[in-house]
Amino acid sequence: MRIGMPHMGNLHITLKTLFERLGVDYVIPPSNSQRTLSLGAKYSPEGLCIPFKLTLGNLIECAAMGADTLLMPGGNGICRLGYYAKVQQQVLREIGYNAEIVELGVSERKLIGFMQMIKRLSNDASWYRLITSFRFALAKLHALDAIERSVQKVRPAEQVKGAAQELYTSAIEAIDGANDYASLKKIKKSYLAQLDAVPRQSRANPLKVRVIGEFYVVLEPFSNLDVEVELGKLGVEVRRTTFISEWTKFSLFLNPLGINEKERYQRAAMPYLKHDVGGEGWESVGEKVLHAGEDYDGIIHLAPFTCMPEIVAQNIMPTTQEDIPVLTILCDEQMGKAGMLTRLEAFVDLLERRRRARLACNNVRRAYGSLLRD
DSSP: OEEEOOOOTTHHHHHHHHHHHTTOEEEOOOOOOHHHHHHHHHHSOTTOOHHHHHHHHHHHHHHHTTOSEEEEOOOSSSSTHHHHHHHHHHHHHHTTOOOEEEEOOHHHHHHHHHHHHHHHHTTSOOHHHHHHHHHHHHHHHHHHHHHHHHHHHHGGGBSSTTHHHHHHHHHHHHHHHOOSHHHHHHHHHHHHHHHHTSOBOTTOOOEEEEEEEOHHHHHOGGGGTSHHHHHHHTTEEEEOSOOHHHHHIIIIIIGGGTOOTTHHHHHHHTTTOOSOOSTTHHHHHHHHHHHTTSSOSEEEEEEETTOHHHHHHHHHGGGSSOOOOEEEEEESTTOOHHHHHHHHHHHHHHHHHHHHHHHHHHHHHHHHHHHHHO
16 A cells, blocks of 8 residues: 655645554655646646645645555535545546545544544554554654744744745754654754744844635645745744644544634634634634734735635625734635735735834824823
8 A cells, every 4th residue: 555645734744754653655745836736727627726726736646656545634514625535536537547535534533533544544553553653743743833833933033034944944854854752852942942043133023914714725835825934024923823733633632522622713703704604714704803902913814716715704804893904815826926925015014004103103192191191
């Protein structure tokens, strides 16, 4: 058996670690590129979104590398994700590949179901070997996300642009090559220290922007044209709640105990959207409402073109009473980098002007208050 799975952020490193330690042949498709997107778009039905096109392109690349079992996230919700695997299986058959697509369905199977599936794919490995391999793979996932959070804070303030990203790329390779907990811990500590030591601008007070939206386009840099890196170049600190390690923690461990990580966002969205519309649409509205009172200057809303849940969220967000600017970026193969950069620059300029105006207003209020006291 040779297993493959589409890219999504750094998830391939975690799965590679898991399957290698279980003695399973696991292939990683080439990093997402224009070739991958063109390949997926060529065989995709008209009107489907960029997550479908990119994952289909990855599945075709895996099948061409000899993978006979392909893992694909699935679900039973309102989003079209539940149909992806079935349609992609049909496409693969039509273009001559006999690989079988296995739906992960983590949110439905929870931890026990997921582990049983991995056990079956690993030729019935022992539970001890399965659990120890899974724990180490999760440790790598948490290390990767911890370093990425640090990179997000360093990027906008670094003196030499690209220094944090260079360290991040190096850290990914080092974590990928770690073989035990001791070396993994040492690598994580070393790179966090190096990021903390990156020379920063002495008076840097970066704008803070929250990135929200559909799960895949938020996590997969190629699908959003590296929007977080580009915001960092513009001196903007990116913050987001969507990390694979956080999603794994809730989906596999806490949801089976009745703890729903999305509930607080759903409650916050209730005045404007009273029911689930699929995907992350409900949560996107809730994130704007819930975090508007925090220290954020604006919100970037990432959405696949034709994604109905995010289209619903996009149309609701301007009507909420929270006073925070939102820029929606629709992601598809037609999106150009130059156009996106122009929109980001204009949005950042808006946020800077808005911050200056609010600061001036606060200064006037303080001065007026001081005169009244005198």
